[in-house]
Amino acid sequence: MKYVDEFRDRDLARTLAAAIAAAADPARDYNFMEFCGGHTHAIFRYGVQDLVPANVRFVHGPGCPVCILPARRLDDAIELAERHGVILCSYGDMLRVPGTGRRSLLKAKADGADIRMVYSTLDALDIARANPGREVVFLGIGFETTTPPSAAAIVQAQAEGIANFSVFCNHVLTPPAIRHILEAPEIDPSQAARLDGFLGPSHVSTIIGSRPYEFLAARYAKPVVIAGFEPLDVMQSVLMLIHQVNEGRVEVENQYTRVVTRDGNAKAQELVDGIFELRPSFEWRGLGSVPDSALAIRAEYAAFDAEKRFTLSEKRSRETKSCECPAILRGVKKPKDCKLFGKACTPETPMGACMVSSEGACAAYWTYRRMETLAEMAAE
Amino acid sequence: MCLAIPALVTALHDGAMASVSVGGIAKQVSVALLEQVAVGDYVLLHVGYALHRVSEEEARRTLAMMAEAGLLQAEVADMGATAKSAGVVHEIR
Amino acid sequence: MTTPSPDLSGAVDMSHGGGGRAMARLIRDIFLRHLANPLLDQGHDATRIDAGSGRIAVTTDAHVISPLFFPGGDIGSLAAHGTLNDLAMAGARPVALTAAFIIEEGFPLADLDRIAASMGQACRAAGVPVATGDTKVVERGKGDGVFITTSGIGVVPAGVDIGPRRLRPGQAVLLSGPIGDHGIAILSKRQGLEFGTEIRSDSAALHRMVADMVAVVPGIAVLRDPTRGGLSATLNELTNAAGVGMLLDERAIPVRPEVAAACELLGLDPLNIANEGKLVCVCEPEDAETLLAVMRDHAEGRDAALIGHVTVGQPGFVRMTTAIGGQRVVDWLSGEQLPRIC
Structure with a gap:
């Protein structure tokens, strides 16, 4: 496939690997955080670690929207389907994620709730058109990439007068989360210092551009390279970060120029601004309450806001005890540091979201590097 | 949460919809998020929506830079230089 | 092998599973019309087969699939191929299949006919007959159109030991x-x-x-x-x-x-x-x-x-x-x- 296969080429990978090996200074470590779960997945799926020297390390960030959705919001979604009897439409990624008491959307569906997997908000609109007598709620999750399609669906529903459609909005923002990782007081200050740079979000940046990350270089003196999701994109971006570190430069560079510009997609940004507004604060699994880090539907569109249309009960939602997802999401711990990993918690019996989502660090380690991880755990 | 894939626009339809081909698979998608789009463009497709046009020129440049990283590396090695290969892919913007 | 086309408008109802005349007609008009062969024509619940010498391989496989019809096949051809392949994977030469149909009340006769025809075609192409079969009808809502269980027997040639x-x-x-x-x-x-x-x-x-x-x-x-x-x-x-x-x-x-x-x-x-x-x-x-x-x-x-x-x-x-x-x-x-x- 064009623009895919070329970026998975073995010869070019070898070329980049040699360039990285030559550029990396053996006298120091390079700790780069890949913010996005998409990068985590690509790194593991293609075995990128095997092609870089041991002193170039990937620190996995919180950029997996499935992983950072707190149990409370998932419990709310299940309540919408069960107590309010709506047709709840969700992307496939969310279905297996455990909420309070390890109850997932898939379990609620087995118990009789009408939960449907959709590939697009366009499908959710079709379901609403086909079921005029039922309430249809789209479970909106995701970063800036996935937000415009939710906005477009609301615009479309309003234009067509689809009155039985609403969105349960859990859309979150990338830059505040990165800032939080570098600033949050509960995080060991040495942790932030340990990071030598960021692989910046790729598809998020097609929408918001590279400009919103410039504060990272300016305020926190952290190099950033906006990186594509293909394995060669990741490798080239690592090389660019190594060069920045070696040369003492601190810049926002863009490796993913084929779809990312400095200003992003203005039309999509305008659409999102028209429908959504900032929430003063939003709870992230792992990061806690992060100010200005999520979106809510504007009052003008309350008719399409599931949180306004339905009364959601107070709940005492709980994350699974002794699950280290929170620390893993902050990049403070690795999956091998969790005593549940590979024992009580596997993809068959996930205790935390990081083991469910294919973007989650635990699932990536389990699926693609289990032997190495279990051996390390045994050695410690 | 950002699985997206390049798709070739094969036809434009009413209501900001378009037909695209993803490696030979035809699909109807929304192009409502794009300022402009034409048949023959490649777009980045995510959950049924085109997010951005793909720049052929930039893709070619990126691939050339990757190949060049190796060439420069070889040159540096030939010269026996211990210094870093400065600015190899620096000017990719 | 095919007799004149029977009336296939209408749908399967509970009488088709009752063991009476309606069931006999369903078997004659659909299953026998497409699957007839000397083994099935013995007309017994248990068919006798001369399998030759060698170790017998036996397998069974339940087929449930949605949609029932898909590009490149349907549940009928799939049920035949799946069981033939299970025998083949033991290195066995398939000798005969059996087929049990569990049909949901209300299932269109024309669709059932299509499925039986496709199974018949798959078996003829493979050179392996359906030796015996069974039909049950379940109430509406208690099935998903049609489920088919096929069993197969085969003979493993001497010297072949796969595992x-x-x-x-x-x-x-x-x-x-x-x-x-x-x-x-x-x-x-x-x-x-x-x-x-x-x-x-x-x-x-x-x-x-x-x-x-x-x-x-x-x-x-x-x-x-x-x-x-x-x-x-x-x-x-x-x-x-x-x-x-x-x-x-x-x-x-x-x-x-x-x-x-x-x-x-x-x-x-x-x-x-x-x-x-x-x-x-x-x-x-x-x-x-x-x-x-x-x-x-x-x-x-x-x-x-x-x-x-x-x-x-x-x-x-x-x-x-x-x-x-x-x-x-x-x-x-x-x-x-x-x-x-x-």
Whole structure:
């Protein structure tokens, strides 16, 4: 496939690997955080670690929207389907994620709730058109990439007068989360210092551009390279970060120029601004309450806001005890540091979201590097 | 949460919809998020929506830079230089 | 073999399962019309077969699939091919099948006829008759259209001894063709995931190809069809059963471009997707080229490839050299593979 296969080429990978090996200074470590779960997945799926020297390390960030959705919001979604009897439409990624008491959307569906997997908000609109007598709620999750399609669906529903459609909005923002990782007081200050740079979000940046990350270089003196999701994109971006570190430069560079510009997609940004507004604060699994880090539907569109249309009960939602997802999401711990990993918690019996989502660090380690991880755990 | 894939626009339809081909698979998608789009463009497709046009020129440049990283590396090695290969892919913007 | 067309308007009702005249008519008009052969014509609940000498292989397989009709086949042909292949994977020459139909009240007779016709065609093409059958009707809402259980018996030629305990490090792992066609054809037909291009199921009977393979190399160690759970499940089952490892080369595993594209689009891994007309063969390395040549002589094995080797280390693990030259574990699925957008 064009623009895919070329970026998975073995010869070019070898070329980049040699360039990285030559550029990396053996006298120091390079700790780069890949913010996005998409990068985590690509790194593991293609075995990128095997092609870089041991002193170039990937620190996995919180950029997996499935992983950072707190149990409370998932419990709310299940309540919408069960107590309010709506047709709840969700992307496939969310279905297996455990909420309070390890109850997932898939379990609620087995118990009789009408939960449907959709590939697009366009499908959710079709379901609403086909079921005029039922309430249809789209479970909106995701970063800036996935937000415009939710906005477009609301615009479309309003234009067509689809009155039985609403969105349960859990859309979150990338830059505040990165800032939080570098600033949050509960995080060991040495942790932030340990990071030598960021692989910046790729598809998020097609929408918001590279400009919103410039504060990272300016305020926190952290190099950033906006990186594509293909394995060669990741490798080239690592090389660019190594060069920045070696040369003492601190810049926002863009490796993913084929779809990312400095200003992003203005039309999509305008659409999102028209429908959504900032929430003063939003709870992230792992990061806690992060100010200005999520979106809510504007009052003008309350008719399409599931949180306004339905009364959601107070709940005492709980994350699974002794699950280290929170620390893993902050990049403070690795999956091998969790005593549940590979024992009580596997993809068959996930205790935390990081083991469910294919973007989650635990699932990536389990699926693609289990032997190495279990051996390390045994050695410690 | 950002699985997206390049798709070739094969036809434009009413209501900001378009037909695209993803490696030979035809699909109807929304192009409502794009300022402009034409048949023959490649777009980045995510959950049924085109997010951005793909720049052929930039893709070619990126691939050339990757190949060049190796060439420069070889040159540096030939010269026996211990210094870093400065600015190899620096000017990719 | 076919009698004049009966009236197929209308639907199956409870009387068709009652054991009376309506059931007899259903069997005559649909099942016998499409599946008739000397064995079935014996007309007994238990059919007597002269299977010749050799060890008997026996298998059974329940088929439930939605949608019932898909590009490249339907539940009728699938039920025949699936069981023929299960016999073939033991190195057996299939002798006969049985078929039990569980039909939901209200199911259109015309659709049932189509399914029986397609099963009949698959059996005739394979040269293996349905020797006996059974029909039950369940109330509306208690089935999903039609379920078919097929059993099969076959005869294993002397000298053939196929099974995972024969796996040894150094052996070659062969795959008969591109993976993922069946699963993607099914997915593409399900609601919400519509593709313009038709990807056809690879549903096919493999026993003729296997007969030729076994004739040339009777010492084949393992044959296995990577159906549910895909290639990754099959190889993990084998390595776990045998206590060996495997190393694959991602670039050697054939995947059709359209299937690869569909997988990219849906966030699926072709290694986890079901196949219904493919086999994995593990053999001594010196037999690999011979077997590949035999496979490539058959339409079902035209794109056969050497995809990896059995290894000593890391028993129970399948590893793969990735497209870019890194390594990773090839894990089997936990539960159903769900399309993802992340």
